Amino acid sequence: MGRRATIRDVARRAGVSKSTVSLVLQDSPLVRDSTRAQVEAAMAELDYVYNRAAAGLRGAAKGLVGLVINDLRNPFFTEFAASAQMGFAERGFATVIANTDEDPVLQAQVIDSMIEHGVSAIVISPAYGDATGFDRIARAAIPCMQVLRRVDPRTELFPFASLDYGEGGRLATRHLVEAGARNIAFVGGLEDRPITLERMAGYADVMAAEGRAPRVFPGRPSRGFGRELALELARAHPEIDAAVCFSDLVALGMLSGFAEAGVALGETFRLVGFDDIEECSLVFPQLSSVRCDTARFGRDAAATLLDWIDTGRRPPDSRRLPVELVARRSSLGVTR
Template sequence: MKPGPTIQDIAAAAGVSKSTVSLVLQDSPRIKAETAEKVREAARTLGYVYNRGAANLRGRRSTTVGMVINDLTNPFFVELLVAIERVLAQSGYTTLMAHTAENVETQTRVLRSMREQNVAGLIMSPALGTPGSLTAEIQSWGIPLVLVMRPMGTDVDTVGVNNAHGFALSTEHLIQQGHTRIAFAGNRSGYTVANQRRQGYLSTMAAHGLAVEDNWIVDVELTPNGGRDAVRAIFDMKPRPTAVVCYNDQVAFGVLHELDRMGKRAGKALAVVGCDNVVASEHTNPPLTTLSAGADKLGTMASRTLLARLEGADDIGDDVVQFFAEPELIVRESSVGHQSARTAVEWRKGGSVQPARKSKDPV
């Protein structure tokens, strides 16, 4: 890294003071147009590069936002990250990215690092097992924090999904297809999101007077391999479930794959529903029925919430933002066409089954 010219050098070249240069760089109207042009000219010829770090130090501000993400092997979180980065960049912020790979110690380390880097704010999807005290600790740092996807209490701005309602929709859909024995793949008791999803499934089953055997709630990894394990477990049950609600699309992909390996077809042999509507879910064989809450919308919402806090926008107020998008069910082939179900033709037209109710936009 060679030195490079500073505002001092520009000042000398343009025959003005560095105060003037600084003001010109900030497009201040206090500087006469011709002076400004002279300064800009000098900056151009010298190849000046603004040093944002120095400016931030002096101005006690920061144009960097930290984004802590738990699982980039799940395309849903990638879609979220992309949306967040895009919106922040549009507003002039740079994104410091860190991946925790669902590891709480890594998360602690990167948060400390981001704090030292003086981030203006943080967006985080906390790793599973994050202690409940973390949000209060971050808030004590005096920078805004927005949680995405994984709520941790009502004291912190949160953008997520109404999981209970979503999984109720999925379960309802399967029941309407004629299924009565429906399994749930990807249990993670004790974690908020997992509890919500399981609860949405359980309460809908109960509402229809359908019993749920204990072993129908299959505890597997939240990965394609977990989905494969789930299929093997389900086909060992008798009488076996004819449908399965999966924790997310990653699990559902494994389910579709294992069924294919067994020479069976999802939809026919076992109705399958995922969650997240990742891009790939449209191109699986067969295409996957899944819940969509809109990664792009959620990411935009999370960024906007953080930006509102950063700019101290008054339309956001002091109230904690708790936004939970209402997912809609995207019906595709993986959940229709079962022998014991109604004809699937009406479903194959595609599209959403339920015009999702939108919550009020908080920012």
């Protein structure tokens, strides 16, 4: 007796992914009629029989969601991933989480693997660079949201959700102006990256409105870069008396560097980070930061995607959640 046909055989015959065949078997409305006909023709040719009992055992949870993150070493992205995963779990969905380490080639491989294993949808904070992984998702006809970074411009296919980074930069810079800072720098972030430009935009707006020349020091968003730059500013740029940092990691590195150089934060130099990770409230002096409420954003992203899965209603092409400034000792100085 010949070998029984599998979903993989059907996918190969129809020229589609395994996950697309699974969606056809589940009568998903996400599959185009022409693709459905193609898959059904392949099943007929192969005498394929769907074993629903076995499929039920494989999928005891309601479904499987892929969560692709560009850098899980960064606490900001870790908190987002954990919050989104909990949001999915509360609705009975299991989550496959992958770290791409800012590598678009690895990202494409991860996407292929997730589709092969039958995820119902994908949330991706993408690596910059080659975006061919999104073409694979489009062919699989599964919902996909871009979060925090917009790499593929086709937001009608891959809706984008993020935070109002421009407003965050404005809030931080205005706060420093009102605190009495005269020469404010923007520190960190890789040049020409959209995320850097977004966070810098609000800073540039306030500086222009105040008639002040911007001072920008780009670099890796890391503690190491922040520490080295703080030492450089203390040595070679005593006229700069405040900074808005691209991220809290940069700001925490600057905090360490200024301590090493004997610079009093909040007095001689005022500092504001970006993201408000937990460590900001635990270091000394406590670090002022733009709070993005990453946990809330993660839960919101999960709820939005699940609504798309359940109802078929695609989210808006683009939307941004609000941010707020949390002022602490690094910019306020000693409170009396």
